[in-house]
Amino acid sequence: MARRRSAAELLDAADSAGTAIQAKDREAEAKAELEQSRPSVLPLGKILDRTSDTRELSNQHVSDLAESIAVLGLLEPLVVDRRGRLLAGGHRKAAVFVLKEADPTAYAKQFSNDLVPVRVVDFDAEENPDLALQVEVTENEKRRDYTPGEVRALAERLRDSGYADVKGRPAKGEKALRPALEVIIGKSIRTVRRYLNTDIEESVTDVRLSGTEDSNTVATSLRRLQTELTRWQKAYAEPGTPELESITKNVTRLLKRVDTALKKEKG
Template structure:
């Protein structure tokens, strides 16, 4: 089966849902096995920026791995952690002496490659939306680590705050600056965040749904409901 076929299977495989993760696990960096292939090639500039932010803040979003320790999502974060270990072992040990935070999905990626892609796609499509208050708190921590506010290019040896926040939260510079200024996100962004949360909770219920006739009847209707939510997300993020 080709990679494109696997991606199509993963995107259409809504009936089974995504395995519930163990949210409290850590693994040594060496125990995390890289993927055989990435749907998103690594961007060296992004890896470097992530390594700098991880050095300042630690790992905010855990990696996703299967039950064998194979990476499912977080290739750039894993590369950034590896880079940090190479260039600054002391800082690496400060953050990861006990291990790298991971979310363990209870299945084997080699046995179920389409399910592995399902997790990767879900991670990319449902990236966490930070509130303005959370962004400002992260900004304060970055400032304490030496990141500077300001317009234009930073001076030699300085690290700019806004680009680091863009890397961490995955938002545009305009959105980052509005959050730092204390502005609330536009209503369409708030709606998108709410819908994403509803979709995620629906998928989690699907995994743990009881094996009763009523629940199974509802599960048959879930693909339609979930597609409506995805359509609503797409509509809410269209530019005005």
């Protein structure tokens, strides 16, 4: 027979249940506030910090974000209350300040007239600190989920600005593409690699045409790959969706690397 719980135990259980219900209510309220928030712009100097900030900033994260914002702009607006107090986006705001000081030209290009994109949530964070905290948590958890095509398009823009596909630690003065994308889209390096669809490229460029490898077998595989890639180029020669165009650019780069590998094998 199950033991009957004491009055104290029943009170504790009721208190825990009530706390859980309140937490769910705050989460639902925060989601509703974010959904009703309105896009706007504010001068950087008018975006205020909350009296109690909840997240410690990472200097490296801020620096990486500043570099990407210089190229891509602020992809995710800051979130502020009706008085301009920051609710979410502490790293992004700090990165914008770093960019303004380090590269005024890039800053002026991305933030014309010193105006920064924000989303305004219509309540006062000082009057409702619990809701302010929940909005911060909710915004960070529900950040936009980029499609593979969007990630590849961002990668192209970063490459055009000097970011490189490098393995391991980048050399001094070199900017690595994948870690930058990891910071921008909030995904792991493995997910970024999958989105960029570079597994096949790495498998080809890692091939060694000497040593223990069978040179004839490798060359045959490369020629087959060359044929398939050429077939793709012909099939999608006409402009298509942004995602297809991005893939076609990757195919073109891979074809060049395959051609180079075949020439080395022949030489």
